[in-house]
Amino acid sequence: MSVYLCLAMLPSIAVADPLGPNFCNMVEDDQTRAPSNPGHFLSDSEHAYGYIEGLQAMAWQNKPDYPHWTGSTEDREKLRKLLEDLDKRDPGDKATAGSYAATFDAMVKRLSRAMPTRYEDPNSIALMCTAGRLVEAEIVKDVPAFDLPYLGTLPTPTLNAMARSVPGETTEFVVVNSSLFLFAHELGKIGLATVDIEAQGDKIAIDTSDALFNRLRKDPDFLVRTSKFFEDYAKQRKIVAHARPRAFDDHLLNALDIGLEAFVIGHEFAHIVLHHTSRDRDAISGFGQQTSSSDATIRKLWGEEAVADLYSTAIVQRIALDKFRQSINGSIDDELGEFVRYAPVLFFQWSEQADVSRYVFEHGAAPPVPAEKDRSAILGFLSSALDAQMKTIDTTTMRPLPPREEESAPPIVRKIGDHPPTWARKMLVQDYWQSHAPAPKDEAEISLGAVAVAMGNHVESLWSDIQPLWIRIESNTLEK
């Protein structure tokens, strides 16, 4: 499959959404102003947040174990303990000793100001604002009228996200399931631990051979840790950390988190910018969802997903090269362009394994693997749906083009239904990653790019080692 697309080819349509009292805008205001009253919720005065709060209230109903900040003495003690634990990670380092605990008062102050809703998790909304702002900054270069939609998170243990309008209004909002943040971070830690990277004085040594990975693949502790991660996801539990990152990994993890989050948020923003009618029900599909949509509807939905994926991939590429490829201070953060540019591929690669793990848990068997002819039928259809979607608007006159003669959907596509499969979307963004490779900056950037690719392949191999064991265990459990 070959796809050629750049942001300039996409229609630049102004978004008629006025600037509202968006929480992310307020965060910036609050840095210069006195904080608002503690316990003040924007949902009491803002219709969009009131609507998001309603969605959150439903999602929270059966999830008492998902932590969120209430400001109680108990919450404060938990935060203090967390900061002290972070400091203990590096007891030998005098320069940073006690540096996390010292931020306690400032953090409580920040957490005590107005929040979007009663159910919003402060950490997740802060991450969303950061990623949302980065994506917004790229979109406004092409679509100056674009403004950040309202943002919120749901405590649902899937990697889904959605862009919608508040019913009866033009106000747009994007909700991301907060599992994404934990998923990206924990799997990032596991993937990174399989690559031999070490700080040696002011240099970084990267061993690109698989020597370390081959050792870890036989290490029962490491396999258990990886299996526990997938178990948390498959059983729809909160994903918890089963090991700490190596001291040096934080830089890379931070950058990767930003890339993965920006990709998911960029996909949702793309649906808004490009005025897609269907928006999301979910970002990641399961297996063989049965629907009865017409061929034309399936084609439109697949086309919109494919265009949103590529739009967002292009945005992540720009963020990677704008923010993580600089030459000012020669720190590792300036060498992460290629590393971050791979995030969209990693997202789908890892989502695929997460989907499979949930399927194995639920069915005690591996999911059906499509035959080669079905795979090419699916890819061919996705490619033509993308092509058709790109041609729905004349990019010079900005007018809709007459609908084209449409070929029918192959039976395998009808069987899959409204959402293109994750593996096909992975191939689409992988194709973009390969065909849009910029001239490399230097050796360090290339090596760090190879680290991201190795992380993806290693996690894939780890899962393929674990899967047969899971099938044995789950098929026995289900029989009983």
Ligand SMILES: [Zn+2]
């Ligand atoms: Zn979508």
